[in-house]
Structures are given as C-alpha cells and as structure tokens.
Amino acid sequence: MTDAQTEALSVVVEREIPYPPEKIWRALTQPHLIEDWLMKNDFKPVVDHRFNFRADWGAVDCQVMAVEPNKTLSYTWAAYGLESVVTWTLIPTNAGTRLRMEQSGFRPDQQQAYQGAKGGWQRFFAALEQVLARVE
Template identity: 60%
Template sequence: MSFSDEDTLAVVVEREVPFPAEKIWRALTQPHLIEEWLMKNAFKPVVGHRFDLSADWGMVDCEVQSIEPHKALAYSWNTKDLRSTVTWTLTPTDNGTLLRMEQIGFTQEQLPYYRGASAAWPRFMEALESVVARLDDAGKDA
C-alpha cells in the first residue's frame, strides 16, 4: 500500500437491508438506539451539534456535519490523532434500502486505525441491522 502524504484511505461498508430508510434513520439518529449498536452518546440530529461516543477503550469526539433526513448523515469522528468523517447514505431499493457507511481521513501513519475501522464497521453495521429489525413500523421501539 503506497500513497503520498496528501492521500487518505477510506473504509466503506455497504449492504442492502430489508427495511425502509425511515426505520433505519431512527437507529442512526436516536441516542438510545445508537448506544445499542455503536456506543454511548449524546447525539442530536442538528448540524453543528457536538457529542462524544464513549466505549471501554476511550472516547470519540464528534460534530454533526450534515443531515438530509432519511437520506444522509455525516459527522466528524476524531480520536487521539485521527481526524476523520463518517458519512451514512440511505438509498431506497426494491427490497429495502442500500445502507452505505464511509469513514474517510486515514493517513499513511494511521494504518492501525484504518485496520481497526475496517474490522469494526462491518460488525457495527450488523448490530445496527439487528436493532432496526426489532423496531416496529409505527415509530415506537419494540
């Protein structure tokens, strides 16, 4: 793997999930649901809102960058010396929604972070899908 100092790596995880975007959006934006599949947090779906994600291994400093309800969400993901952005994109399909997560900003010196994110995001995505699967369609948690 070689790249110049300006180049960065990205982790991308995509999967089609058999649920409408509105249902997935709840799991991406409601703090008690985010905690179930990702980490403890004080998320609010408001551009400019700063929040932390916390786990046993440490904290991630985040700020909401952009929101397009039921379609896209982006927030900074900063920890130690990593400055990155996580972007979620939801695209309706015939069978549900194509859910795409992209984390950009890994430099050549941050390959351990990149490898960790590459391993963790597929598990987070699977846990997110499990949370969505148990939600009812009326907007209440099952």
Template identity: 55%
Template structure:
C-alpha cells in the same frame, strides 16, 4: 474535498427495512447506543457530541464528533476524532425494492494510521451487523 493522501473505509449493506426505520436507528441516541456506542447525539447540524466505550490501556474510550450533514432520510455525516485520527463518517441511504441500501464511508486515514484503518474496517463491519439486529426490534 477528499485529500489524495488519505484512505477511506467503505462498507455497504442492504437492509430489508425502509429508509425511515434505518434513519431512526442512525439518529436516535438510544438506538445508536444499541448498535454503536453510548452517546449524547442530537440530530442538529453543527452540534458536538461524544461516542463513549469502556476505557482501555492508552485510550480513554471517547470519540469526539460533530454533526456535519443532515439530509433527513438520506444522508448523515459527522466528524470522528480520537487518538490523532481526524475523519468524517458519512451514511448514505438509498431506497431499494427490498428495503434500504446503506453506504457508510469513513474518510481521512493518513498513511501512518494503518492500525486505525484496519480497526475501522473491522469495526464498521461489526457495527453494521449489530445495526441489523437493532432494526429487527424497532417498530
């Protein structure tokens, strides 16, 4: 259920690749590292994992996550917790005539988390741009 006092970041992008290929890039640890961050992700509902980047002042670079939803080839959702932000990231894949439409939504930004909200808007645009490059190299 969505909290009416929170906001969501939504990024949608069409990829000229089949959903099976996009799904692999979203769910295989070595591919996730290429477009998102270092990780210990495993495609198991309920499994906790971490996304890691280089630490910066006032942040250790760790995002604590847990797989929430796995609907192979269609939907992947996981929690995203860091610096007081408790949110959920959901990827929904839809096959199109030209490939795959990806709808990414990160929910749970409170009104006092404006910086995190703006950062996520920027970050997900960049991450999905990197995902496009990774998909061109995936068999």
C-alpha cells in the same frame, strides 16, 4: 510534496438492508438506538451539534456536519489523533434500503486505526441489523 487528501484512505461498508430508510434513519439518529449498536452517546441530528461516543476504551469527539432526514448524515470522528469524517447515505431500493457508510480521512501512517475501523464497522453493521430486526 504530495497532497494529503489524495493519499487519505477510506473505509466503506455498503449493504442492502430489508427496511425502509425511515426506520434505518431512526437507528442512526436516536441516541438510545445508537447506543444499542454503536456506543453510548449524546447525539442530536442537528448541524454543528458537538457530541461524543463513549466506550470502555475511550471516547470519540464528533460534530454533526450534514443532516438530510432519511437520506444523508455526516459527522466528524476524532479519536487518538485520527481526524476523520463518517458519512451515511441511505438509498431506497425495491427490497428496502442500500445503506452506505464511508469513514474518510485515514492517513497512510494510521494503518492500525484504518484496519481497526475496517473490522469495527463490519461488527457495527451486524449489530445495527440486529437492532433493526427488533425495533418497530
């Protein structure tokens, strides 16, 4: 029997964004801003807070696991049999912030969810950058 953890797949998106971590943190944690680039939600940056993301295709059930303002945010992401964890890491750089998102926990038999997430997060990142460009 193999260890499922070693076989689990992750989607990683990493970008250098020309804004300070504080500004990006707001876009990752304020519900009205999250809605602009990701989905409708009832998010609060509080450990153990249960919330969901809602879209026309359905909902994602989540629970906050870790909050370190302007540095790290992690929450579970469960939908359609997928039990995963999304972790955001913000690292200040000379030009702004290196923003890294990792969604881990895709099983090898969840190729459709995995491929969907790979494409989806690229779109979400593009939308996030548009939100950051227009908010103060």
